[in-house]
Amino acid sequence: MEKTKNNQFMQVEIPDGITSFLEKKSGIFRNEKTPSYGVTEIVRCLRKSFYERTKKKRKSKKSLDNLWPTVRGDLLHQMTTAYNWNELDMDFQIPLGNDNSGTISGRLDMYDWKTKTIIDLKTTKDVYTQAEEGTIPKKEDILQIQCYGTIFSNIIPIQELVLVYADLNDMLAFRIANEDKTWWLKERILELEQGISDKKPPKREISKLCYFCRFFNECNPNESNIIIPEKSGSELNTQKGVK
Secondary structure (H helix, E strand, O other): OOOOOOOOOOOOOOOHHHHHHHHHHOOOOOOOOOOEEEHHHHHOOHHHHHHHHHOHHHHHHHHHHHHHHHHHOOHHHHHHHHOOEEEEEEEEEEEEEOOEEEEEEEEEEEEEOOOOEEEEEEEOOOHHHHHHHOOOOOHHHHHHHHHHHHHHOOOOOOOEEEEEEEOOOOEEEEEEOOOOOHHHHHHHHHHHHHHHHHOOOOOOOOOHHHHHOOOHHHHOHHHHOOOOOOOOHHHHHHOOOOO
C-alpha cells in the first residue's frame, strides 16, 4: 500500500540553536576561524578525534545519538550549583608557530574562590569498586582537569585541582597535581592538525577504551600487534556512565 504524503509536516534537521546548546553542555565548542578544539578532543585518543573530524556523517550522527542522552542523564551535575562559580566557559589561545594559533575551549564544573580550587565532577558507576581496582582517577580525567587549570590560570588564581567521582550512592574526591599543560596541548593540536592536513590518522593510543570506540573496526588497533588490556566488569559499567 502506497503511503500518503502528509503536507502538514515533514521531518527536518534539529535546529542549530538546540544542537549548539547540547554540544556546549557536552563540552563541544566550535570556532571556524582558527583550529578550535574542546579539551576532551585533545586529551583523549587523537586518532578518535581525527576520525570524528574527518567523518562528517559520523560527527552529525553523534550530535543526534549521543548529545541528548548525555545532557538528559546528567542529573547528578546539578550539584555544581553548590558553588556560585560554576559552569564557567573559557577560550584559550595557544601559539602554534608561523603566526598561527589554536583555540582550546573548556568549561569548569565548579570553582571555589575561597580556596582557589577547580573542582571537576565525573558521574559514573561503582565508584568504590573502581577505586579498589585502581581504575580511577583515570589518566584522561587527570589530564583534562590539568588542562582546565592551564587555560583558566590567566583569569582566575588556581592553587588546587580536585576530581570528584560520584555514583548514585557514593562520592570520592582526588587532589590532582597542578601542572602547566600549555606545551603538551600545543603538541597535541599540531599532531592532530597535521593528520587532518595529510589525511592520515595520528598514531594509535591503545587502551581499554578501544573496546568501546565506534571507530574500532576502522582504526583496527589489533593491527598494531599491541595487546589491548582486558576490560573489567566495573569498566564495562563505567562506559555507560554519564561523563
